[in-house]
Amino acid sequence: MANVTRKIGLSLGADVCWPIAYEAIMRQLKLSIPVGGDTLDFEVERVRIEPFDLGQSCRYDVVIDRLTHWYNTSREWIKKAVILDGLYVFNNPWSIQSMEKHSSYCAAMRLGLPVPETLLLPPKEYETSPDLQPTLERYASMFKLSDVGDKLGYPMFMKPYDGGGWVGVSRIDGAKALETAYDESGKHVMHLQKSVEPFDLFVRSVGLGPQTRQVLYDPSAPLHDRYTQKTDFLSPDDASLLHDMTLTINSFFGWDFNSCEALRGPSGVWSPIDFANPCPDSQVTSLHFHFPWLIEANLRWSIFCAAHRRTKPHNLNWGPYYEIADSELPYREKLSAYAGIANELYETEKFEEFCAKHLSHLEEISWEWFGTDAAKDAVRQKVVALYPENEVEDFTEIFWGRIQKWRVLESARGGKGAGTNEPGTAGGNEKGQA
Numbered sequence: 001m002a003n004v005t006r007k008i009g010l011s012l013g014a015d016v017c018w019p020i021a022y023e024a025i026m027r028q029l030k031l032s033i034p035v036g037g038d039t040l041d042f043e044v045e046r047v048r049i050e051p052f053d054l055g056q057s058c059r060y061d062v063v064i065d066r067l068t069h070w071y072n073t074s075r076e077w078i079k080k081a082v083i084l085d086g087l088y089v090f091n092n093p094w095s096i097q098s099m100e101k102h103s104s105y106c107a108a109m110r111l112g113l114p115v116p117e118t119l120l121l122p123p124k125e126y127e128t129s130p131d132l133q134p135t136l137e138r139y140a141s142m143f144k145l146s147d148v149g150d151k152l153g154y155p156m157f158m159k160p161y162d163g164g165g166w167v168g169v170s171r172i173d174g175a176k177a178l179e180t181a182y183d184e185s186g187k188h189v190m191h192l193q194k195s196v197e198p199f200d201l202f203v204r205s206v207g208l209g210p211q212t213r214q215v216l217y218d219p220s221a222p223l224h225d226r227y228t229q230k231t232d233f234l235s236p237d238d239a240s241l242l243h244d245m246t247l248t249i250n251s252f253f254g255w256d257f258n259s260c261e262a263l264r265g266p267s268g269v270w271s272p273i274d275f276a277n278p279c280p281d282s283q284v285t286s287l288h289f290h291f292p293w294l295i296e297a298n299l300r301w302s303i304f305c306a307a308h309r310r311t312k313p314h315n316l317n318w319g320p321y322y323e324i325a326d327s328e329l330p331y332r333e334k335l336s337a338y339a340g341i342a343n344e345l346y347e348t349e350k351f352e353e354f355c356a357k358h359l360s361h362l363e364e365i366s367w368e369w370f371g372t373d374a375a376k377d378a379v380r381q382k383v384v385a386l387y388p389e390n391e392v393e394d395f396t397e398i399f400w401g402r403i404q405k406w407r408v409l410e411s412a413r414g415g416k417g418a419g420t421n422e423p424g425t426a427g428g429n430e431k432g433q434a
């Protein structure tokens with residue numbers, strides 16, 4: 001029986017707040033977990049960006065990666081470490097690189113999910129290249145944009161086929177607006193997608209391994225209010241459907257951490273509109289009330305993966321999903337069956353047993369930490385990074401207040417913090433809110 005240290009690397013960019021929370025709570029967990037005859041403790045380190053030899057070994061068991069979607073050096077270091085050193089990383093870098101929003105619509109459609117009718121346009125403008133002219137002259141069909149618009153029907157959304165962060169997204173209500181938006185899209189390849197209207201619920205369902213959380217989202221609110229603090233807004237049936245949908249798409253693409261956006265449109269049908277966010281918003285300035293959930297979910301999943309030295313499946317295996325898709329099962333049962341595949345891939349049962357046995361103190365420790373000055377300072381650091389100086393105090397209090405509201409609700413739910421003083425700002429100080 002040996003003492004073994006498992007190493008978790010954080011591959012970070014502009015993230016400020018969540019790594020501080022993650023590292024602090026990890027330290028306080030003081031883990032000493034017996035696995036396979038060894039006793040494991042855990043170390044967290046921020047991954048450095050530096051020249052690397054393809055033959056050098058990797059000292060991490062798990063990497064939580066936040067850079068792959070835009071920073072190639074880290075992505076290629078991760079790929080090397082997965083292939084040569086058996087690193088477990090979330091998310092799968094090959095899958096992030098190749099599966100944009102477009103693939104996620106196609107996959108969702110293939111599996112029978114009701115994606116709003118979507119079509120893809122060739123770009124309005126091109127980078128010149130020697131092959132461009134002959135290619136377009138020989139093969140590009142002329143089309144009338146207004147015919148395409150009439151066929152799909154208004155209102156619709158135009159958005160980049162690989163988009164994120166609302167960049168280049170516009171709602172279009174007629175032929176003239178379509179013409180203008182297409183002119184402005186330049187070299188980007190755009191989707192046109194039928195608008196889900198009216199919708200009564202917009203949910204962001206965040207998945208981390210087998211864990212999901214459904215957050216009611218208000219796209220019309222200012223940035224800091226878009227993740228609402230509402231709870232109990234979903235029926236158990238709707239909550240379970242969104243859970244299964246999220247696990248379906250995430251496991252299909254080999255993503256452990258993804259945020260899936262769905263709208264409940266006319267006749268109560270949930271339409272996926274954006275299921276490809278494999279580096280989801282993790283900032284306290286957007287998540288606030290939900291931020292502690294994210295930290296706890298991230299700790300549970302990464303510790304489990306590191307403890308068991310989880311290995312990546314060597315490829316994505318879509319056959320079993322297609323068998324279900326092609327079966328006679330009704331839609332809801334298909335979703336359950338896809339989620340069944342996901343639960344096998346994520347080893348959900350083993351994960352839950354592991355958490356119950358070794359991480360039962362996590363929630364209490366996290367609850368305590370989110371009441372400390374260190375936690376408040378971490379919130380402030382993120383606010384400082386994003387807001388003008390004269391708004392820092394007000395917004396720090398807003399986000400801090402929402403975390404304290406979470407603590408109050410948690411202690412009512414699970415008796416956490418019994419015997420300790422309630423935080424003074426409990427219930428939220430919303431002064432200064434826009």
Ligand SMILES: Nc1ncnc2c1ncn2[C@@H]1O[C@H](COP(=O)(O)OP(=O)(O)O)[C@@H](O)[C@H]1O
Nearest residue numbers: 157163164165166167169194195196219273274
């Ligand atoms: N089909 C749609 N129906 C209704 N609203 C939509 C639709 N597609 C996009 N939107 C709105 O536009 C926003 C941005 O679109 P989305 O596909 O999520 O792009 P991004 O990947 O940039 O987040 C969504 O949050 C939603 O408010």
Ligand SMILES: [Mg+2]
Nearest residue numbers: 165166261274
């Ligand atoms: Mg989106």
